[in-house]
Amino acid sequence: MKNTLAEKSVLMRFSAGLPGSSRKDARTTREIQSEKKLSADSGKYVKNLWPEDALKAVKQKQGEARAYHDKVTLPFGCKSDDDGVDAISGVGILPAALIAEYGDKMRQFKGQFDNLVETTFLADPRKWVDWAMNAHNGTFDAKNYPGCQVDASGVVQFDAEQFRTAMRKRFYLRTEPLPVPNASHFEESIRLMLGQDAESVDLRLADAEAEARREVLRRLIEPVRAMATKLAEQPKDGKESPIFRDSLVENLKDIAALAPALNITGDKDIDAMAKQVGALAQVDAEALRKSDETRKCTAEDAEALLKKLEGYKF
Numbered sequence: 001m002k003n004t005l006a007e008k009s010v011l012m013r014f015s016a017g018l019p020g021s022s023r024k025d026a027r028t029t030r031e032i033q034s035e036k037k038l039s040a041d042s043g044k045y046v047k048n049l050w051p052e053d054a055l056k057a058v059k060q061k062q063g064e065a066r067a068y069h070d071k072v073t074l075p076f077g078c079k080s081d082d083d084g085v086d087a088i089s090g091v092g093i094l095p096a097a098l099i100a101e102y103g104d105k106m107r108q109f110k111g112q113f114d115n116l117v118e119t120t121f122l123a124d125p126r127k128w129v130d131w132a133m134n135a136h137n138g139t140f141d142a143k144n145y146p147g148c149q150v151d152a153s154g155v156v157q158f159d160a161e162q163f164r165t166a167m168r169k170r171f172y173l174r175t176e177p178l179p180v181p182n183a184s185h186f187e188e189s190i191r192l193m194l195g196q197d198a199e200s201v202d203l204r205l206a207d208a209e210a211e212a213r214r215e216v217l218r219r220l221i222e223p224v225r226a227m228a229t230k231l232a233e234q235p236k237d238g239k240e241s242p243i244f245r246d247s248l249v250e251n252l253k254d255i256a257a258l259a260p261a262l263n264i265t266g267d268k269d270i271d272a273m274a275k276q277v278g279a280l281a282q283v284d285a286e287a288l289r290k291s292d293e294t295r296k297c298t299a300e301d302a303e304a305l306l307k308k309l310e311g312y313k314f
Contacts, residue, residue: 008264011076011178012094012102014069016062018055019170022046028139047136049144050128057120058113058171065109065173072098074212074262093212094177097261106175113173125163129156209265216262216270220277221309223251227280228306231288231299249288252281269312276305 029045032038073092094102129148133140133156142148147162230244256278263270280301287294 009093009095013091013176016173022048023144058116061113074215076208095261095264110173117171122164125160219255224306228302246285249285
């Protein structure tokens with residue numbers, strides 16, 4: 001079996017982690033159950049370890065990195081609603097044409113992520129302890145905060161550097177490239193990563209190639225459908241035309257530019273469809289808002305292209 005994926009792509013595993021934001025509190029749970037005369041299985045009390053927005057900026061950057069990974073990779077296997085071997089979460093097929101760009105972007109995301117961890121969460125860790133002491137009142141538990149302990153007189157002692165050292169290990173944003181395997185050279189390290197045996201590798205490769213085509217088509221369809229749907233809407237609230245953002249057009253441009261690189265199987269039909277989506281994206285968003293004629297013609301073009309794309313069968 002020719003391993004097309006191995007020739008034109010690598011597997012890229014994305015993983016990211018954050019420290020937990022909550023802990024179960026057994027003592028408070030028992031107190032509530034006793035006070036309210038609740039059964040032992042009535043529920044559990046869970047306390048927040050820091051304010052809700054403490055990790056907001058870090059989570060947002062982590063989400064941006066994950067979204068970029070998902071954007072430029074294809075699933076290694078099939079999605080849950082398709083027949084075939086299920087795709088592996090966090091593992092995507094990265095086209096060879098995008099490897100250099102991916103590396104640059106992920107190094108940028110990693111640098112920004114690490115900087116946010118230091119400046120927004122670890123710069124003044126004592127404030128999280130002070131917040132918890134106030135918020136949790138008598139239920140504060142120093143064991144939930146590295147470097148924190150209560151001395152014999154009941155005073156909370158805190159070592160900020162110990163907290164930072166322990167917490168840094170819980171923040172991570174990693175990518176790991178791996179060769180696309182096949183049954184003839186299925187190494188133990190790959191088997192452990194994918195969690196399956198050598199006999200099923202060729203089946204996964206066949207599913208992955210078919211799914212790669214379907215996934216690119218899905219990504220081409222999505223913004224075209226969004227445009228066709230939006231332009232078919234009737235104006236609301238006395239407006240002369242439907243309200244939409246420039247992203248209605250920009251999303252078309254993005255996938256039209258990205259699709260040729262994602263087309264790792266070299267399917268000529270996909271390249272042709274990407275060009276048609278790119279042609280639709282040439283319309284000016286402001287012209288769509290201001291011109292009834294432009295909007296009408298573009299709506300017709302979008303609907304026609306949508307039918308063509310949705311009707312295509314691999």
